Amino acid sequence: MARVPLYRQAETEMLRRIRTGDWPVGQRLGNEFELAEEFGVSQGTMRRALMTLEAQGLLARKPGRGTIVSEPAAKPDEAAAPDLPGFDRLALPDGAAPKLEVFRSRSGSQRVDGDLAELLGEARALVIERMLKQGGIRFALDQIILPESLLNACDGEAAVDLPDLLLAHGVQATGIEDRLTASMCSMGESVALEVDRNSALLVLTRVARDASGRVLAQQMLKMAEGDVGYTVGLKG
Missing domain, CATH: 1.10.10.10 (Winged helix-like DNA-binding domain superfamily/Winged helix DNA-binding domain)
Known part of the structure; x- marks a missing residue:
């Protein structure tokens, strides 16, 4: 890569x-x-x-x-676009969002099946695999999967956050769904992230949709940083 x-x-x-x-x-x-x-x-x-x-x-x-x-003029179909969350929901111990950068990126087309094919609505997908760094340290493995009919090529380095990455390729997301889980680090993941085998990973799975509800992308971010958290603001 x-x-x-x-x-x-x-x-x-x-x-x-x-x-x-x-x-x-x-x-x-x-x-x-x-x-x-x-x-x-x-x-x-x-x-x-x-x-x-x-x-x-x-x-x-x-x-x-x-x-x-400057503030770019909104296109008519983007004027009411929501302010979607990027990685600003992630929080370090001091409460600040991590400043992530793309260290490496590669992409390619592949066949998908099962639940993933059902989610995307088709059996061919564009898969982007990235390594993200925080402060010069390997922070997370990032995988983004999109329907091939939506994009057959993508510059994974165009932006860090998923909504910005989609927008950079002319795709407007209007909704984001997040799910947090934990998993144990595999041998390959431990080598890539430079952590001990069987280290715990915080996994953020994110699904982006358009206004019609169509799935635009699924992102899976596997984070090795043990001090990272996830913040959600609630209003009564």
Whole structure:
């Protein structure tokens, strides 16, 4: 599995900052040289990352004002789209959400059957397998499965969170269902995550649906970090 290109790492981190509000709408960013130094990449790499986010409407580059964080205009069919949860529901001991990054990613088409085929509504699927890191440490194995009729190719490095990853490929999710379970680490998983054999894993299984209820993707995140939790806000 190839390592994530530097420009993609910069894009992912900038997307995270915008999504979490670290970079609020209207904030003026440094110039290309300053940002390149901050992110530890070349000016050319940073320019490529900035151009990608500008094309997505998340940044605006204005003469005399520099680069400004902007709020993209919602498309008519996206105007009422809900604010879906990403990995911000995960919480470290201090209450902060882990800052995850895609370390490795690969994808391919394969046949599925049984419950998974029934969930997806078809027997062919696009399977994305990723390694996610938190603070430079291997945090989780991530598997995302989509109906092949929906997407036959996907850049698993386009975004970390599932709703953002789907949206980056023109697919709008309107609902997310989460389920938490625990499992014991297999030999292969222990090697990949660099943990002891039979370590406990926290497993987050997530299903994304569109407005009609059709399943867009199933995600299974297997986390080796023993201190991670899951938060849910309740209103009376």
